[in-house]
Amino acid sequence: MSSWNNNRYHSESSYAPSAPSLPDQYSNNNAPSNYHHAPPPPSNHGTGYYGQLSSSSYSFPQGTNPDVIRTFQMFDRDQSGSIDDKELQQALSSAFHNFNISTIRFLIFLFKDPREPLRIGPKEFAAIWNCLGQWRGIFERYDKDRSGKIDPLELRDALYGIGYAVPGSVLQLLLSKYGDGSGRRVELGFDSFVECGMIIKGLTEKFKEKDTRRTGSAKLSYDEFMSMVIPFLVSYD
């Protein structure tokens, strides 16, 4: 993997066909630069982050697909108006993928209010459903060889396609967590692809909020830094 650790993504990515073009004010800027340009990333996904959805409301957003409502109600067996991690795992497995439980917990952590118990209501469920639908579309578009797996180059292109120019060193660091330990080249199934995508998108969007002048860097207080990062950690038990 070490030949992978140079800056070729950086230089390539400046010219990648899928890269969003830079506005004039960035054209002389080699920064992490166009991480913040784009076809706007999945909106429901975006709105789901950071407790903007309240799990205290039990009503679905207007225009929610009836299948989504039916699925939620089917797994909300005690009619409590919210479902737990295992119920969410079952609810998503038929429509999307049999996500492992820690991916499910990661989704819940990103979409629910952190002060609420580890359960989600209709709004979060609809947001997660829409978000996964969008990631599936991206996965299928960039899995060019139809292998059902995304390789590192396809992942880079996929992230680039939704507006995130991620340096090769950063991608390598992230992908190093998805290997089988052998050091062999990593290929991501949909499960890991969604995790990587949401980590990159979520952290980048949080950084953008602080990089108000779009310089590619931001001044953060210790509290801000910690509060930005911790939502992306999962508990390991």
Place this chain on the structure above:
Amino acid sequence: MSSWNNNRYHSESSYAPSAPSLPDQYSNNNAPSNYHHAPPPPSNHGTGYYGQLSSSSYSFPQGTNPDVIRTFQMFDRDQSGSIDDKELQQALSSAFHNFNISTIRFLIFLFKDPREPLRIGPKEFAAIWNCLGQWRGIFERYDKDRSGKIDPLELRDALYGIGYAVPGSVLQLLLSKYGDGSGRRVELGFDSFVECGMIIKGLTEKFKEKDTRRTGSAKLSYDEFMSMVIPFLVSYD
């Protein structure tokens, strides 16, 4: 938990008996402030971070406890000079705790070179062993009621005692990941305590490296930010 979400930790902590005293230049600074004052945190722990230990060396550091060497050799069954995650889990279970495998993977990610396969050599093993010994000492010192569990106040005091004044909102965000989903007050066993401690210590130390003037805030490029954070994420599969 919401009464927990105000700033009382912040204000309390400024006067907590276990708080390291502020040097003069900080005495008018209400910042996230004394996250970077000390008793210096566990040194072996510190040196373990960010690939400073090479898994390519198979020799133990001078003065390594013979028990540590014996334990490593016992579990390096193929005599390869390195052990994998399951072997590490077994090697640590007798001396410390039967850590769950994702905690073990987290330890490995923090101590090994990210470009290396998911295995650790003698140096990393000795560093992890020392690090866990230090965390166990801290756990026992702050588990004042000898419950075998650390509650949020004891965790705050423990982190304070090793020099990290963590805002209540940040601690709450972190602890929200360790609940059983019921929203009840969280208590941490040694396993989760080590995770929380290493997350806080590791992220804070990374932030300190960028906060060279010790102002409580730091300017980060996008690449720096992402590279600081990703080592603390685990893969969810």
